[in-house]
Amino acid sequence: MAAPTSSFVRGHRRTGSDVQFIERTRLDAVKAMNKELAKLIQTGPxxxxxRIRAEFDEFEKLFGRYLQEAGHAIMWDKIRLVSDDLVKTYSELQSPETNAIxxxxxxxxxxxxxxxxGTSMGCKGPKSIISVRNDLTFLDLTVQQIEHLNKTYGTDVPLVLMNSFNTDEDTEKILQRYQQVKVKIFTFNQSRYPRISRESLLPIANSFNTENMESWYPPGHGDVYQSIANSKLLDQFIADGxxxxxxSNIDNLGATVDLNILNFLLNPKTGSAPEFVMEVTDKTRADVKGGTLVEYEGKLRLLExxxxxxxxxxxxxxxxxxxxxxxxxLWISLDAIKRVVEENTLHMEIIVNPKTLDNGLNVVQLETAVGAAIKSFEGAIGINVPRRRFLPVKTTSDLLIVMSNLYSMKTGALEMNPKRSFPSVPLVKLGSHFTKIKDYLHRFASIPDMLELDHLTVSGDVTFGKNVTLKxxxxxxxxxxxxxxxxSGAVLENKIVSGNLRILDH
Known part of the structure; x- marks a missing residue:
């Protein structure tokens, strides 16, 4: 975690008289923040x-910790690699009997x-409404998956969307199209926190009105625990049994409901079921920045x-x-979420996200990650799942993979094409000319055949005709x-192409 950049922390070591100075100044900063937040509450509807006051209470706790927790929260020499009993392999799990599903x-x-x-791919509005396959969006595919489960097994699995103030209004409009679908869809909003000036350590907003949304931010998905409790949906679902x-992230097309994991949780062979399960998968060189599980001071912990x-x-x-x-x-016990929220025992490391706004103002966002709460739950474990359960679409490079013939689609879920001779996904790197979806679609007359592709790098002003094959x-x-x-019709196999040219058909 980055250290706070405020002047009273910067350059000071927490020893001797400095401790008193920092503590006194920290309290002054907290008081000033509380005063500004009280003013903002008064400007709200x-x-x-x-509700605003409840959200700001959590923000105040986060801000107080931010001022206090300078430096790295992790002491490297205390980290231990996870033992085998804390990370199960997926093959250990048993499938449920059909009549128990x-x-x-x-x-x-x-x-x-x-x-x-969807701004990172040049789109306006929620990322979940980007078309990813056969004109179907992330949201369409998710609804199809749940509807298939409910129809197949005669169940009533609800779908819940955690929106932010950025996505709520557009999402609610789109949900009208699913009124005839056999899925109950619920929504709740995550918190809305004020961005902090890096210099004054005060909110840059002077009003809660929605005209200047650049003054606000959604504080990361770690906010889900408190927000689902505040929405009353948590109590409702517990009452429903x-x-x-x-x-999971809505852009992870591999994150479908897994009956083997669910069976493991609800029918543990020995002892009590874990309150928290994190799906992990084997790291490749494409995933080196991904958070990992470690043991730290006797607890399972997510290390980012x-x-x-x-x-x-x-x-x-x-x-x-x-x-x-x-x-x-993640698979998490509803009763356990209720307990850690009510007992205030939920703890997640702060992610300090510095940003420079369009007007040149330097701000700080304080965020948390949902997986970091793993240490707050009893009996938490990881399950090492097949790579097919991790298929995120963060960029147009990812989009090219899921739109290609590497996958077929069945009831909203993507399945690896059985004709591919090995199960790994090719490494695809499309350059800046392809960043925005509009440009990306313009540069492909049709999606190439990638069934035998291992690696693709494209840089510069490049276009693809129809029925191109890459191997x-x-x-x-x-x-x-x-x-x-x-x-059109070109076949490129183990080729390096550069310069200013057109490639002749084979």
């Missing part, structure tokens, strides 16, 4: 002021994290790269030492001012 599913709630925008929620001291970052990225990473597919390792580089057009 009368019907929302109680309905009872299992009736105790499940599916939660999708839906707070993100639900036991576990399965939570932001917490790692600089001189240990290379060690953290080692595929041979830290062999697994967090997929952010092995293909690198296409158009230097500045050059253009490369791959003609």
């Amino acid at each position: 009368p019907g929302l002021q109680e 309905k009872a299992l599913l009736n105790k499940l709630v599916v939660v999708k994290l839906n707070g993100g925008l 639900k036991k576990y929620l399965f939570m 790269i932001a917490q790692v001291p600089k001189d240990h970052v290379d060690e953290f990225k080692s595929v041979s030492k830290f062999k697994i990473f967090n997929t952010n597919n 092995g390792t293909v690198i296409i580089i158009a230097n500045h001012g050059d253009r490369i057009d791959i003609p």
Whole structure:
């Protein structure tokens, strides 16, 4: 975690008289923040002021910790690699009997994290409404998956979306189209926190009105625990007899409901079931920055790269030492969420996210990650799942993979094409000309055949004709001012293409 950048912390060591100075100044900063938050609450709509106050209470706790927890929260020499008994392999799990599946599913709630925008791919509005396959969006595919479960097993698994103030209004409009679908869809909003000036350590907002949304931010998916409790949905699901929620990012197309994991949780062979399960998978060189599970002071803990001291970052990225990473597919006991929220025993490391706004103002966002709460739950474990359960779409490079013939689609879920001779996904790197979806779609007359592709790098002004086939390792580089057009029907196998040219058909 980055150290606070405020002047009273910067340059001071917490020894001797400095401790008193820092503590006194910290209290002054907290008082000043509380005063500004009280003013902001008064500017909120009368019907929302109680909810705003509850959210700001959590923000104040986070801010107080931010001022106090300077430096890295992790002491590297206390880290231990996870023991085998804390990370199960997926193959150890047993499939449920067919006649038991309905009872299992009736105790499940599916939660999708839906707070993100599609701005990184040049889109406006929620990321979940980007078309990813056959004109179907992330949200369409998710609803199809749950509807298939409910129809197949005669169950009533609800779908819950955690929206942010950025995505809520657009999502609610889109949900109208699912009124005839056999899925009960619920939504709740995560908190809305004020961005902090890096210089004054005070909110940059002077009013709660929605005109200046740049003054506010959603505080990361770690906010899900408090927000689902505040929404009253947590109590409702517990009263309905639900036991576990399965939570994942809405852009992870591999995160489908897994009956083997659910069976393991609801029918443990020995002892009590874990309150928290994190799906992890084997790390490849493409995942070296992903958070990993470690043992720390006797507890299972999620270690993120932001917490790692600089001189240990290379060690953290080692595929041979830290062999697994967090997929952010989580299975959590509803009763346990209620307990840790009510007893205030939930603890997640602070992610300090500095930003520079369009007007040049330097601000700080204080965020938390949902998986970091693993240490707050009893009997928490990891399950090492097959790579197929981690299929995120963060960039157009990812989008090319899921739109290609590497996958087929069945009831909203993507399945690896059985004709691919090995199960690994090719490494695809599309350059800046492909970043925005509009440009990406313009540069592909049709999605290439990638069934035998291992690696693709494309840089510069490159276009692809129809029915192009890519095999092995293909690198296409158009230097500045050059253009490369791959003609329709071209077959590129283990090719490096550069310069300013068109490739002749084979």
